[in-house]
Amino acid sequence: MKGVLLAGGTGSRLRPITHTGPKQLVPVANKPVIQYAIEDLREAGISEIGVVLGNKGREAIQSFLGDGSDFGVEITYIVQGRPLGLAHAVGCAESFVDGDDFVVYLGDNMLKRGIVDVVDGFRTGGFDAGIALQEVDNPTQFGIADVDEDGRVTHLVEKPDDPPSNLALIGIYVFTPRIFDAIEEIEPSWRGELEITDAIQYLLDDGGAIDSQVVEGWWKDTGKPEDVLEANRLVLEDLEATRAGSIDTDAKVEGRVDLAESSRIESGAVVRGPVSIAENTTVETGTYVGPYTAIGANSTVRNAHIENSVVVGDTEITTSGRIIDSLIGRGAAIGSAEGKLPEGRRLVVGENSQLEL
Template sequence: MKGLILSGGTGSRLRPITHTGPKQLVPVANKPVIEYAVEDLKNAGITEIGVVLGHKGREEIQEHLGDGSDYGVEITYIIQGNPLGLAHAAGTARDFVGDDDFVMYLGDNILNEGISELVDSFEAGNYGAGIALQRVDNPQAFGIADVDDDETVTRLVEKPDDPPSNLALIGIYVFSPAVFDAIERLEPSWRGELEITDAIQELLEDGFAIDSHTVDGWWKDTGKPKDILEANRLVLQDTEQLLTGTIKDGAEVTGTVQIGESATVQNGAVIRGPVSIDSGTTIASGSYIGPYTSIGPNTTIDGAHIENTVVIGESRITCDEKIVNSLIGRASEIESAKGLLPDGHRFVIGENSNVKL
C-alpha cells in the first residue's frame, strides 16, 4: 500500500500567515502540520509516499521534506497545478500509485489516534474505498456519509443542505485503484471541482463495498487560525516532558514542558505547562509563558505574558503586555510603545510584521 498526502490549495483561510508560505508547514506544537501525516502513514506501515503539490509553496514543502529519508520514508512529488478538487488531486497520482491500494491524507489534517485501524480494516476486507468519519455539529459544511443500521455506507453527499446524518468525512481515505476509473467519469460539481465524495459514490454505484471507521479521538482541520490554536492545545496536552535546553537557577518551570536544544529559560522567568519551546529560543527574566503555548525556534521573549498562543519562530517579543489566543508569524517583532495599556491583545499577524504596543 502507498500513501498520498495532498498539499495543494492556497491557504486563504490562514492569511496573512500563508501569504509567504504553505499552510502545511505552519507548526503545531513546534512541528509542521504535514509531518503529522507523514508519521501517521509510517506508523501504519506505509513508507512509499506521494506528496501532491499545487502552484503555491511547492518549493518550501520539497525543501522541508526532502526525499523523506529523515522520516524513514521515500517521498515522490507530484504536481497537481490548479486546485480543481480532491478527486482531481487523487487522479494526478495514478502513475505513482499504479496497481496498489493507497491512503489519501489531506496534508492540513491532524488525527489523534492515527490511521492504523482504518488501514487494517480496509486490508481485511474486499472494498473499493475506506473512509474515516467523525460526528460533527455542522454537517452542512462537510461531505457526509449515510449509513444503514449495520453501519454500511449507502450514500455520500458533499455539503448537503439537508444532511442524511452527522457523519462527516474528515479527509483520510483508503482506495483501491478502481477509484481512478471512477474519477475519469466525474463532472465538476456546483463548486467547479471534482469531488472525492462523488468518486466514492461512483464506486458504490459500480457495486464496490465502502468500508468506514468512525474516529473516537480528536481530529482537527487546521485551515483557520482558531483551528491551529485548538490543534496546538490538543497536541500539547498529550506531550511528554523533554528538557534538553537550559533552565537557569531562579526560573520557575511547572507542568509538562518541552525545552529544545540551546533554548534558555533565564532566572526570573515563569513557565506553566503544557508548553513547547523550540531550539535557540530565550525566555528572559520577567517573562511568563502560560499553558498551551508553543514558541518557535530562535525567538526572544522578554517581559511578555503569553498564553494559548503559537509563535512560529525567529521573532522578538519584548513588550510588558499580555498576549493571548494569538498566532504570530515568523520573523515578527512586538515591542512596547508608551501610552498604550490595554488588558490584553489578540493577534493573527504575518511574517516580518512589526507591532508596537
C-alpha cells in the same frame, strides 16, 4: 499499500501566515502539520508516499520533506498545478500508485489516534474504498455519509440541508485502483472542481462496497488560525516533556515543559506547561509563558506575558502587554510602546491580518 498526501491549496483562511509559506508547514507544538500526516502514514506501515503539490509553497514543502529519508519514508512528488479538486489530485497519482491500494490523507488534517484503524478496517474486508468518519455537531457544514448497521456506506452527500446522519468525512480515504475509473467517469462540479465525493458515489452506484471507520479521538482541520491554536492545545495536552535546555536557578518552571537543548529559561521567568520551546530560544526575566503555548526556534521573549499561543519562530517579543490566543508569524517583532509619545500602538500589519486591540 502506498500513501498519497494532498499538500495543495492556497491557505487563504490562514492569511497572512500563508502569504509567505504553505499552510502545511504551519507548526503545531513546534512541528509542521504535514509531518504529523507523514508520521501517521508511516505508523500505518506505509513508507512510499506521493506528495501532491499545488502552485502555492511547492518549493518550501519539497525543501522540508526532501526525499523523505529524514522521516523514514520515500517521497515522490506529484505536481497538480491548478487546484482542480481532490479527485483530480488523486487522479494525478495514478502512475505513482501503479496498481496498489493507497491511502489519501489531507496534508492539513490532524488525528489524535492516527490512521491505523482505518487502514486495518479496509484491509480486512475486500472493499473498493474505505472512508474515515467522525461525528460532528454541525453536519450541514460537511460532506456526510449515510451508513448501514455494518458500517457500509450507502450514500454520500455534500453539505446537506437535511443530513441523513452526523457522520462527516474527515479527509482520510483508502482506495483501490478502481477509484481511477470512477474519476474518469465523473465531471467537474458546479464549482469547477472534480469532487472526490462524486467519485466515491460513482463507486457506490456501480455496486462497489465502501467501508467506513468512525475515528475515535480528536480530528482537526488546521485551515484557520483558531484551528491551529486548538490543534496546538490538543497536541500539547499529550506533550511528553524533555527539559533538555538550561533552566536558571531562579526561574520557575511548572508542569510539562518541552525545552530544546539549545534553549534557556532565565532567572525571573515563569513558564507554566504544557509548553513547547524550540531550539535557540530564550525566555528572559520578567516573562510569563502560560499553558498551551508553543514558541518556535530562534526567538526571544522578554518581559512579556504570553499564553495559549503559537509563535512560529525567529521572533522577538518584548512587549509588556498580555498576548493570548494568538498566532504570530515568522520573523515578527512585538515590542513595547511604553514611554513613547504620542501614546498609542504602532503597527506594521500585513494584508489580511487580524488584530484585536
